[in-house]
Amino acid sequence: MLDSTAEAELAAVCDIDGERAGALAAGTGARTYLDWRDLLDREDLGALIVCTPPTSHREPVTAALSRGLPVYLEKPIARTLEDAAEIVAAAEHTGTVCAVGYQWHALDLLDDLPGLLGSQQVGLLVGTSIGPTQPRPWFVDMRAGGGNLLERGSHHLDLVRAVAGEVVTVQAAASRVRLAGASESGDIDDALTIMLELASGALATVVVAWTRPGQPGSYGLDIIATEATLRLGLDPDFTLSGVSGGQPVSRRAGSHPFERSVRRFLQAAAGRDPAAVACAPPDAAATLAVAVAAEQALATSRAVKVEA
């Protein structure tokens, strides 16, 4: 994450697995820890990156924020709405900079959309997140990681909200086919469709499929408006193409959204400006509320209202 960022260097690494901490620190001169509390007590850091599994986000993040230490927290904000609310409250009470790593939220092409769409109404969004990924133990355990819905689908839920506003109601269904194979060690769905009704009246679908190693990926968002048909291409290239108001659109991102997300965080931390991050905790908590509603929709086969 920090390889491409000249403004920061790795000072220390913590992992309950000492080998993994050592591997990450190797060659950097960074000190290693097995307990994040020791790291916070002994190090004089400028910022902290929290990239533990979702059930282990709340404690290190709230502890760091209460010390005034800026935090870049990997998405999702947390596994539960309760943990998310504590992180939001800690960021608010301490006024410490905290960014959540929904990197597509930092895509510069999103800044072009208001100008391209003008007063048009967006009617439909279609997001696809199809491709292989690593079967980490917490990821294949629905209770621990929220499966493909939270781990992968929530990137798109966040993107839909960033492009077209708040979600009111969610429906969802999962395929019974084991596409990925590797999921047999766990209890998560490999392929699912989430349908979102937005406050604007627009509709969105998000399709997630975990496929086998070697299968090609397909990541994108189609945006259909009254006089526009646009496609945001996502990963590995970030592009915006199509037609709006009769004019062809063909643009390429000026920088990788991940780099931009981290750079905006570092600038926000340097300027002590919590509002300058690409995705702040309240925004990521709102995305989690949509994901939690989708999880309930999957479990009940009913439309579920999103908790405000």
Ligand SMILES: NC(=O)c1ccc[n+]([C@@H]2O[C@H](COP(=O)([O-])OP(=O)(O)OC[C@H]3O[C@@H](n4cnc5c(N)ncnc54)[C@H](O)[C@@H]3O)[C@@H](O)[C@H]2O)c1
């Ligand atoms: N933004 C993205 O595109 C993106 C991509 C992948 C993962 N992520 C997010 O990053 C986070 C981690 O994912 P990953 O794929 O790196 O998982 P991982 O399982 O590969 O790594 C997590 C590490 O955290 C360590 N760990 C667990 N509990 C800990 C604790 N209490 N203290 C210290 N270390 C602890 C584990 O030993 C492991 O080495 C998740 O929240 C995931 O959603 C984001």
